[in-house]
Amino acid sequence: MTKDLFEKRMEHLKKSYEQMPSHRSERDVIKKLKKQQRRPKFQFRPIAYVASILVVFFISGVLVASSGLFGSQQSANPTPPAEKGLVSQGADKNNTSAEQQQGELEKSNQDNPGNHGGNDSSGTSGKNSDEEGGSNSTREDPGSNSSNGKKADNKDSSDTGKKRSKSSKTHSPKAVIQKAMQALDTSVPKVSPTMVPVDEGKYLTALTQSSTDSYKVNLFQTSKPVPVNDSSLEHIGSNQKIGVFGASLYGSEAEAKKKVRFFKVKNGKLKLSSDITARVEGTAGHAHISWNEGRWLMEVNSPSNPSDVYKGYGSNKQVAKKMVAYLEEHYLPAPDRHGVIKVNLSKKSPEITIRWQEGKTIHYVKTQQSPIAGLKMVVEN
Structure with missing residues (x-):
């Protein structure tokens, strides 16, 4: 091998060695491997984005066309009379709903200019529908009159009920007694x-008399409300007097x-309850139980004569x-001194009289109603 060839190979080997990556530790090698295994980041793809936008516009156009068709059907099929009455009752709600629909349609027109013509027709149809609804609110049709009549009847019934309730409170026995006092x-x-x-269906009223050392309140029941101390009570029939x-x-x-x-009863033999006995005696054509x-x-x-006894x-x-x-x-009021309750069963003048003493004052109650009714007037609540 020649010297020149040897030097070329050595030079080539040196260059190859310099191009090889150098790693100082195992940690660097592992770090590099992990970096190589990482997934590539999301890459923006214009074609897919454009396709998505086109799909959205297509769906919007279909929805707008459907709404226009629905509005035209509404204009072609007017609301029946029964529904017109409901519209007149809730005109404010319908107007608000129509304005919301109109706003949505206008927004769709702005988003999708290609369907502008279809939206115009639907908007016109919706407008006509609104106008028809508005005319229904003023048009005199059977459904509207029926609805308004029902509302008027309900209002009249409500007003009558309130008047009756107010009248019953004003002319209740408690209210009459308060006015008399x-x-x-x-x-x-x-x-x-x-x-x-x-009595049921009757009204209580009163005629009062008073002076420095006494007062008296006559009680009557009438078929209609009569104010306390009304002049007509001076000539009222005795059969209307309660007490x-x-x-x-x-x-x-x-x-x-x-x-x-008042007196103490002795030698009672008639058993009225487990702990109360009464004395029975007869004097001057009358029988007395005390x-x-x-x-x-x-x-x-x-009366001793049965024909003279009030059977009521x-x-x-x-x-x-x-x-x-x-x-x-039930408990009677505790008198300061004593009290007396007398029941007269005479046919001529059946009556219960209740008197009791409070110092120098004698209070009394008289009634032609039953003895129990008389007791109800004085017992404690």
Whole structure:
């Protein structure tokens, strides 16, 4: 081998060695291998992007064409009469909905100029539909009149119900008693009934009288509401009178005590309940049943002749037992001194009278209703 050839090969070998990559450690080699194994980054592809945009425009055109067809069908098929009535009731909602649809159509026209002509037709159709709906709100058709008639009937019914409710509150027994008490001008302590029973469908009213040392409230029931102290009550029939309550002020407690006429019942043999017995006696053509409950004296008086007895309350024994049973669950007011309850079963003047003493004042309640109705007027709630 010649010297020149040897030098050329050595020079070539040297160059090849210099081109080989040099690595100082195993870490560099592993790092380079990992770098080579990494996936290439996403590359922007214009063709795919353009194709996607074309697909979007195509779908938008189809939707716009469909909406235009739907609007033309609406204009071709007018709303039936029953639906027109609903439109007139909700005109504001329909107008708002139509404006939203019009805005969407205009936005579609701007996004897709190629379908501008189709959008114009749909917009015109929608406008015609809106105008037809607007005319429905003012057009007099059977459906609209029926709807408006129903609304008017409902309003009239509602107003009537409110008036009845207001009237029932204004003329309720409680409201009438309050007005009657306010009309009294007296220095006597005022005590009103806890309730006044009134027949169904009737109204309570009152006629008051008062002075410095007494007051009196006459109670009536009428078929129509009548104001308290109305002039017509001065000539009202006695059959409409429910009863009366009031009070009187006397000069002393001793004088007031004489008006009550309380006494202690002894030697009672008629058993009215497990712990109450009554005394039965007859005097001057009348039978008397009497008993005590606390500071109260109870008396039931009836004629000895059965033909003179008022049958509406029941027999004297039945009335006495009903009163005892009712007072086992309800409480009479505790009088300052004493109180008396008398039931008269005479056919001429059936009545229950309740009196009780508070110092110099005697309070009283009288009613032609049943004895239980009279007790309801004074028992505590």
